[in-house]
Structure formats: structure tokens, C-alpha cells
Amino acid sequence: MSDRQEKMRQSAEKLLRDGEVGYVIGWGATRFCDRTTPVFIDSPEGAASLVWNEHAVNSLAKYLLDDKYPDKKIGLFARGCESRAVNRMIKDNQVKRESLYLIGVPCDGKSSDRCRLCRERNPLVYDVLLWEPEANAAPADRFERVRGVEAMSPDERYRYWGGVYDRCIRCYACRNACPVCSCRECYVDMGRTGFQGKQHSRSDNQIFGVTRAFHVGDRCIECGECERACPMGLPIMGQTQKMLKEINELSGEYECGLDADSDSFLGRFDLDDKDEFM
Amino acid sequence: MSLTEGFEPKIIAFCCNWCTYTGADLAGLNRMKYPENVHVARVPCSGRVNPQFILRAFQKGCDGVMVCGCHPGDCHYSTGNYFTRRRFMLMKRMLEYNGIDPGRFHARWISGSEAAKFRDTVAEVSERLRKLGPNTKYREALREGADAGKGGAGI
């Protein structure tokens, strides 16, 4: 593992020394050996603090949205999930490909449940690739949890989701960790439009949960960051993956973030779409 | 005396101005009769109906929600209802996935000349909701019954 870490440090150091990027986003150590935190290296010497181990779990792509108009290119270590997030943000017109320098680092599987769902370890888009692509592990059954909930009766389902949204504390970590959530101002922060109250009640939490799933469902890249970020361990992906399962059934194989130009399901239509409203 | 005897469901129907609203007016012109439960909210096109309105309607107290528009191909704005179709094919499933009883949300294509279809749809939905009873879901404070105001800190 350490020679890969060394390669990362060297490539970051070289980029910063050549002045090709303003700063490089990677992982750094924390007080605890089994946790890493995103670091923003802006000097060649700083590259020494880069870390690469099985605990480099955070997805780094969303930080690009904090600096959408950089003076110089931004360096970003990109695994499969980062590259899909970058494709997503490019398609959503939030980030320009030319303002990024993507350092491809094929992923070897990290110590988080979100990696269970991983279907693409290798970066789909990069400027340089530091080592050979990794073989993709057989991903867990994509819609297993969704089928579990679907099997319940309406009341059971309501009790299940009701229990989940009783525990939601509306900290919006799921929204702020999600690369698809790139609005300038979230609808939930705008009390005036009246879609949603600020009140922490089960019904307001439910409405936030379903609304966010509806907003991101047809563009979700299934990176699992939302569930990893949730302090209360709520099954947030259970909602977005229901959307993806339905889209798969309605219009065939559907996966997001694999490229930077295909339209999202709700952004287009087919004349012979399935219709049950006759 | 079934639980829902004398219960009058409250139903909101988002109707597109060019087709279903016209059909509803036509039902009026022909003096057709249908139950009083459905209140029509006029929208320029069924494509204007934001799926979040449905969540809001259930939260605020509606027992049933309908979204009605032109038949695909007849939309006054040519493609509005194609988007409606996709949006509500998904939202209908999301609602049921989250526990809303399957009979509570309906989307239907009703054209300007299908006055009878409007009457029959309204009658059918009202009857079905009368049997389903009032909607208690999506309206609770935190834990069932735990009122944030009185003691126990609403946890």
C-alpha cells in the first residue's frame, strides 16, 4: 500500500512544483489510525502529508463545488466514485472539466459499507493514471434492500420509514455530502416558497427524505456517501435506489455518472413510455 | 356501521386547464352529477404539477390526490404531459413505497371532450377513498402521539 502512497505524494509534489495546479485534494491522517480526513495540499512539501490506506473512505469530489471559479486548475485524486461524481457535476454544469486535473487512482476497496455497492473501482475519466486498474469486485445485489421494503405491506412500510424519519435530526449531512445536490440554495432552506417547514416533525422529515430522493433519484451515482455521512445511520440509499429500480424497469438499464453528457430520466421523454394513466 | 361510515374524503385534483378542466366544465354543461369530495385546482398544464405538491397535500390533510391532464399527444403545449407521465410514474411508486395506500394517489388522462370519463373517475376515486378511510399518514409530529410541546422532550 505504501508504494502507492509514495506515487501519490510524488505526483502531487510534481504538479505543485510545476505550478500546474493551485492545490491538490487528497486524504490525510487524523488522530485515529483508522480514519482519514480530506486534505488540501497547496505546497510541494505538504504532499508528504498525503495518506493512502483502506480507511481513505471520504469521497472528495464534492469539495470542487466550494471553489467553482478557481484561478488555477484543481488537482483531485479520483477513484471510480470520484470520477462518476465529476461526470455528474460536469453534466449539471457546476464544474468545468478544463479546470480540473484528475489524478487517477484505481481503488482497492475501502473499509466502508458504501463500498459494498461499488460497481466501478477504476476512474472513468482522468488526466494521469498512477497504477494499473483494479478488477471490480462483484457488487452486492443492487436493489436487495429495496426489494426487502417492497415486500412489506403499506402499513409495515409506513412504520419502517416512519421509524427512520423519527430519528432524522435534519442535519443535512446527506445533502451536503451528495455530489448530485448542487443547488445554490436548497428548497428546504427557503421557508417562503412553502414546500417544506423547518419544523422537525416526522412528516416534515418524511417529506424531506422523499423530496430529496426525487430530486437526485434519476441522477444518483450510487456512491453511498449520504449513508456514510448520516450520523444517525439512516438507510437513505433505500429511497434513491427505489427511484433507480423503477427507472430501470421503466426504461431499461440505467446508471448515472458513467459519462458527462447522457440526459437524466426526468429530463427527457419517449413517445412510447410505459403509461398506466389511461 | 363500518369504520368509515359518514366519512367524506377530501380530495384535491390538479387539472390541466386545456383538457381536464374543460372536460370538467363540459360535465357541468351537461349537468352530470358526481360526489362533492373533489376540489379542482387549475394548472396551465399537468406538467406544471410539481410532485412535491402531492407530498404537501397529504401532509396538510388531503385523503386523496389526483393529477389529470391531456392524453399524451394532445397536450396544448405538445410535450407537457410526457414529462408528467414520467414524473408521476415514479412519484406514484415512491408514495406507495413509503407507505401511502395504493388507492390514494391517481393520475389520469382526461381530454376536453371526455366529460363522462371525468365524472366516472371522480365517482370512482371518491368511492374508493370512502372505503379506505381518512389518511393519517404523513401528518404526525415526531414519535406517534409524542407531542413536542408536552413533556418527554418530544423524543
Add this chain to the structure above:
Amino acid sequence: MELKKDRLLEALALLREGSDVALPLPADDGGEPAFRLWDGVQEPFLGSNTSLPPKELLFPRSEGMYGYNLKTGELSDILPEARTAVFGIRPCDVKSIENLDHAFLEKGYVDSYYRARRDGLTTIALGCSEAARTCFCDSMGVAPGDAPGADLMMNDLGDAYSVKANTEKGEAVAKLWEGLLSKGGAKAPAAPACGFSVKADDSLPDRLTARFDDPMWDSLSKACIGCGCCSFICPTCYCFDIGRENRGACGTAFRCWDSCMFSDYSRMAGGHNPRPSKKERLRNRYLHKLAYFSQRYGATLCVGCGRCIDKCPANLDITRVMDMMEGVDANG
């Protein structure tokens, strides 16, 4: 005095006759354990501290403040009349309640809602037998084994709990449990030390505020994703927002948790925001926890429970700023 462990549930049931009893209970569907009203049956979760703090007993996520009627102009107050006893609250959380008391009850303004809940609360503290990885309460002036601020202090002696009342409320509970208590309750075993320690002496507030414009805030805050997670699970965060819920002519005003880390927390009419980016917000949060509160109330707001370190999605760590103040950065 001493309470045998196998008689604990009995004692709590006795308590439950007089008032609600809140315990740290495991979530029923595998989620995070939290303080909830006890149904009289469920086994409490006493392994370690809960991820959601007991602050909800005093400052719920959302509570009604007053009702109003626009047509008649009538106002109706919504005062909670809660009588709750909480068992299993840890020393750091007891200290956090003291800090909340400062904020809500002192300096000339008494929050009537907090007051009502606080008066109705009896705290039965339980000393920690071992520290979690992220705990650093002993660096923040909190003894893991003792909670002077609690009404009743209990420590784990192995097969029983020592019982020591600190206040009249504590004595009332001790009296209620008279039948169950037995002699003994010798000195509790030495409280464990936290896994790591940081320097948080009296000069920290001034030293911190002196470095207001230090570039360290930039590097500290870059990784923050601006969510409200650290604020909402912090036992001593007490900020709230006020909203209204209208139903025709009448409605209720409510207050709910708010976080200074949100982008719109300090945004003013017209769009100006004195804390426009994450850097200002994180700096403001750390300074409030470690400096401003002690400069105003004389007690450091952060009680070292380590919840924010444990739960931060980006693994930020408040203790890192204290290390940086000592010129040492554990993160290198």
C-alpha cells in the same frame, strides 16, 4: 449507600410511578442508541455514551412556543409541564446541562420553556467505567467518575452501583429507593483516563481569540462540508430558529434546532452574510466552544464528550485546534 445491579429495573420502575423516566435505550431497528422515554420493560443501553445527547430532554429538536389567531388577535402560550427523571446520564452530559443552564437561565433572560423542563428534570448520573476512543472529558475539567452537578451520582462497583445524593431532588430519589438500597457503596474504583489529552487551560480563550486571523483556520475548515451534524449531536449546542406553521387564520410559532455551520444561519436580508464561507463558520464554532462562552460565563462550553469527532462525516476534530495552539499538530 449501594444499589444491587439486579434491582436496578425495580428501582427505575419505582421512579416511573412519580414521573416519566428517560434512559439510554438501544434503537428498536438497529439504529443509534439514544435517550428515550422508558416503556418500563426495555433493557437500558449502558455500554457507552449515546450518540444523540440527552439535551433533547431539555431542548427538543422542535417545540411549540405559542399559538395565535390572526382573526381574533388571540395569543396562547404553550408551556411544557414535564416531570422527567433521567438515569444513565454521563458526567460530561451533566456538565453540558450546567452549560445549558448558563445560556438559558442567566444574564438577565430566563427561557421559560427551558426553565419548565429543567425544573421538572431529575438527573441520576452514572460514572464511566471506561472511556470511548474519542472521549477527552478529563482535559476539559470533567471527572469521568464524578458529576457534582447531578442530583444523584451512581458509580458502577461491579455487582452494584454506589448511590450518593448531591441535591434535595437526589435525596428524594434516595428516599424513594430506601427499601432497595443497602449499606456499602465504598469508594468507587478509580475512574479511567481518556485515550488522549489536550491542553485546555484558562489562557486558551485569550490565546485562541488572539489568533483570529491566523491562516490555520483555512486549513482546519477546508474539509468541512457545512452540515449541521456536529451542532445537533453536541450536548452544548443550543442555537435555535423560529418558524411559524399556519393553518388558515390560526397557527403556532415553534422553535427548532439550528446550526451555525449552515450557510444561511447568519445570512441577513439583502443577502449579506458576515460569515460567508466555511472558514468563518468553523472558526466561530470553535471559538464559541473554547473561548467566547468561557469569556462570558466562565465555563468552557465544550465538555469533551467527543461526539462531534466520532460523527463528523469529514472527520474534523476540534481537539486539533488545541494541539495547533501548542505548536503540535497530531495530524502532522
Add this chain to the structure above:
Amino acid sequence: MSRIGVFVCHCGTNIASVVDPDRLTPAAREMPGVVYAADYRYMCSEPGQQMIKDSISEHGIDRIVIASCSPRMHETTFRKMLKGTSINPYMLEIANIREQCSWVHADKGRATEKAIGLVRMAVSKVSKNEPLYAQSIPITKRALVIGGGIAGIQAALDIADAGHEVVLLEREPSIGGKMAMLDKTFPTLDCSACISTPKMVDVGAHPNIRLMTYCEVESVSGYIGSFEVAIRQKARYVNHDICTGCGLCETKCPVKVDSEFNLGLSKRPAIYKLFPQAVPSKPVIDSESCRMLKDGKCGICAKLCPLGCIDYKDEARTVTESFGAIIMATGYQLVDWAAMYGEYGGGRYRDIISGLQFERTVNAAGPTEGHILRPSDGREPETVVIVKCVGSRDPKKGKSYCSRACCMYAAKHAHQILEKLPGSRVFIFYIDVRTPGKGYEEFYDQTRMDGAVYVRGRISKIYEEDGGLVCQGEDSLLGSQVRVRADMVILETAMEPSQGIEGLTSMLGAARDANNWIQEAHPKLRPVETQVGGVFLAGTCQGPKDIPDTVSQASAAAAKVIGLLNKSEMETSPMISAVERDKCSGCGACVGICPYKAITLQEIDDRLGAKRIKREVASVNSGLCQGCGACTAACRTGALDLLGFRNGQILEEVDALCL
């Protein structure tokens, strides 16, 4: 807080008989924001409107709710009324308590309860209304008329006479439509050609009319005032600029195919004029039947043509033109009776012909030069049976509607037969005889005087028996079976929309009714308009009618177009989408939704802290946007909202309903 005025209309007894105004008006007074509520018998009448205007100034009202009939009826009326007051015309909401309440509910108490709910919804919505101001868009002073029958011709002439440019588009090689096929027209029995051919010549010669025959509409984009229409000119293989129409080429063409104009009663060559009086009187080559075009052999017409007009290499061309208004005059076609009614022989008996085929037979320019002869053996028939309502008024096997004109032209056919074949006998089998026009009843009486025998009853079966056609039916007045041996049978078949109407109407966005006729905006209020702004209709494309009605509708539609083209600019509805720039993240989710391509991403200057940046936001072209709102539902953050139907307004309606 808004100061709302609520005005409840009785609509005579239409509303007041079911919804109790004395309960509704006080209930409205209690609603939040309402400062004044009153009711009156006819709110849309002059005194009603005056009462509203007075109350507005008297009570300082800043927005009003009118509980009355459907907004589709009088929203524009009440908006015009508000123009005369201090209130912006869009500070108005209408609660539909007639068509959707009093007319459809019987129980007084519950209907009033619902009316109160509807008014509460309107009141809560109007509290969030804001003043809106109309925009104006340019008008291209050119009209397009689709369909060259008498309707299209009349409309084109009227518009051209008013000084505006017109393009008359016709799918067939010549204009004239169905009227050109007819011999005489009722009730005056003047010859059809004497009315239509002069108009056709006028059209051909009119400086303001550009005739585009053998052309079809390929696509339509844009909106009222600036339609962009792609017109596909089918390949004619004859250069009409040089051709004088001498007809030499037609004489030697070896091909003989069924003449569509004569409905198969005669043959025509591959290079042909639709009929002798065709306008333009120049032939086209039918690529399906021309041997040269199909197998590359022949070429006689090219050799014969003195001016060398024939060009076998000609190709279809598409040309795009812009128009301010479009009139649809696409006419009708007769139903395929053979497929509908096997009982009438299903087309096996050649002597059973349709009304139009009889028109061609009796027409002097027709295949039989006007002699009424049996198509099978060319003999003059002695006994003719005319069967009416074939396919009409028959919901089970045919069309449910009455085709309006057949009663009169059946009488005309009978008159023509009796006049041309003295001593012949004519039996007319009818359900009813409908003569609703001026001079129609007298014409029908005269026909009966001439000896036409009207038998009330339907023909159930026609079969051949030793050279004659036995029509078996019943005479419901005598209550007995009737069998008539006829030499020839004329079936007066139902009208249906002309083939291809679905494609054209979807291109234009116009709706069709249950029988595929084009749906007029409102039968009484806007009979010659469609729901699409700038798209009008005339003639049988809107529904079966006779020539007098068709011509008057054509002039009506022309008047509407002239009214539109006289203005150089036109006010557009201000209820269109609007973007709040500081909320818009420029994600572009809305751009692909708009059917009118009204939304584009536009770069604006902005400030991020102290840094100057350029960022993209959505921007709505107010001229193109038609206000459907499909984009607003795609905007997750609510930056894009529809003026007049804002998210906040609709949510208020939802909340109000749930009190």
C-alpha cells in the same frame, strides 16, 4: 396583509338554486384577508361589474375573488373590467362554483360546503397574487391557409382583399376541393362550378395570394405572430413556370389509372390535370403510375411537350416560411361505406354508388358528360333508390353524429334524377329529413312535388337479383316490410375528417374532439379559433356542415386573421415563467423541458466575495414562453416559477383546502 374583495354571482338561478349565496357570502367575509364580500344576480353583467368597481374604490380593495362560472368563460371579461380600476387585471382569481359545483351537485348543503371550500382556495391563492404586465410580440403580416377547398379559397380571398399576403396550401395538384366535384348546389340549384371556379381563378390571379399546390406541411414551430412552417413541395416533374397547360402531354400518355377526382368512375393518364377547370391549370406527373419514373421506359410526354416543361429528375423540396396566423381548412372525406356495411354488398355491386360518385355522374364535366348512367352497363336507370344516413347517426357501426348536409343533397339528387330522366322513379329511404336552412324546407317540398317517394325506414339489406338491386327495408310509418327493385342505388354516406388530420393537428398543437374533428376553442364564444393562439379553423374540418355554413365560417376565420394581422404587435399573456437569478445554479435541468425552446443558459457577471466571476443562469424568452410551467416542476430549488401560478400560490390552495 392583502385587502381581498369576494363577489359571489347567482348566475340567475344557475348557481343560486343549489349553492346558497346567503351562506357563502358571510362565510367568505370570515376568511383571512377578506375585507368585503357581496353577491349579485349577474356578476358579469354591466351593473354587476359596476358594483365590483364601486366596491373596490369604496373599500380600498387591492385584489378580488369572483365566485361564478368557469374562468374559461369570463376570466378575460373580468380582467378587462379591472383595467378600468386601480387594480392590476391579474390580481383576480375565479372560483368555479357553477360548472364544477352547482351544476354537478344536487345536495344543497354539501354543494354550498364545497363552494365555500372553493372560495377559500381562491382567496388563499389571490393573497399571493402579484401585479403582472403584458409583454408584446411582433406579428408577421402573412397568413397561411391549409386546404384549398371552398373554405380555404374564401378565407384566402378575404384576407388577400384586406391587403395581407396569403399562402394557400393544397395537397392535391389543384385547388377546388370537394365543391369542384359537385354538379349543382342546394337550395338554389345553381351550378357548383359557376360559384367555385370564378373564385378559383380569382385566387390564381390575386396579387396577394401565393398558391402552393401539391404541397404538404412538414413541420410547424414558433407561436402566434411568428410561426415557422416547413412546407414540402412534392415533386411535380413539370416545370409550372413555363407550362401553359395546353394539355398535349395528357393526350398521348399510355398509362390509364383510376381517376381520384372521378372517384374511380373513369381513368386518367399518369400526367394529368385534376379536372379540366383546375387551378393552376397545369398537369403534374403521378410518380406511382408513370412508366418513365417507375421503370425508366416511355418519355412520350417529354417528347410531345413543345416547351420542354417535363423534367423527370425533379425532386421534392422543403421551403420554410414564416407566418403570423394559420387557418386550417382541411375539409372532409366520405367514410368507407363498403368496409362499414357488408349488408349493402360491401362494394361488390358497381351500381351502388356514393353521393359524390353520383355528383360526378350527373356533372356535365364528369365521366358521363352529365348523363345519369349505370356504372355497370351504362344504361339509364328507371328506378333509383337513395339511402340516407349511411354511416351517420349509427354509433354501433358508423359515426354517432349527423352529417348535416346529406338530407339536402339527397333531395337535390332526387330532383336531378327526376329532371334528367323523365318517367324514372326515385325512392328515398330516410330516418328524418332535416332542412334547417333558408329555402331548405321549400326545396324539400318541391322535390316531393316532383314525385320523389320518401319512405321512412332504414334499408337493412341490398342484394342483386336478375340484373336489378333489391333494396329490402321497412317502412316504419306503414309498419311493414318494403322491397324495392332498383336499377341504381345512391348511398348518402357520412363525412369524416380528411386523412392525415392527426399529424397536422399535433404539429400545430391543436386538439381534436372524440370523432377527430378539430376542436374549436368554444362552440359559441370562439367557434373559428382553436386553443392554440394564432391557429384558426374553417369549414368541415371542424365538423360536418354544408357550403353556406362553410363559406360563412371561412369569412369569419378570415376576419379573425385580418384583425390579428392589422396590428404590428400583439400583447402576450404575462403568465409566463420567470427566473430568480440568485437562486439559479445554472444546472440547465429546465432547458431541455421547454417545448418552445424558450429557456437558454445565459452568462452573467456576478461577485463571489471580492472576486468578479461569470456564471451561467437560466433566462426565459418572454416571447416564446407560453406559460405551461413544465420547466418549473423540473427546477429543484424553485428558482424558476410560473407567474400567476407560483409554487407559493398553488401550495396556498392546497393548504386552504385542508383546513
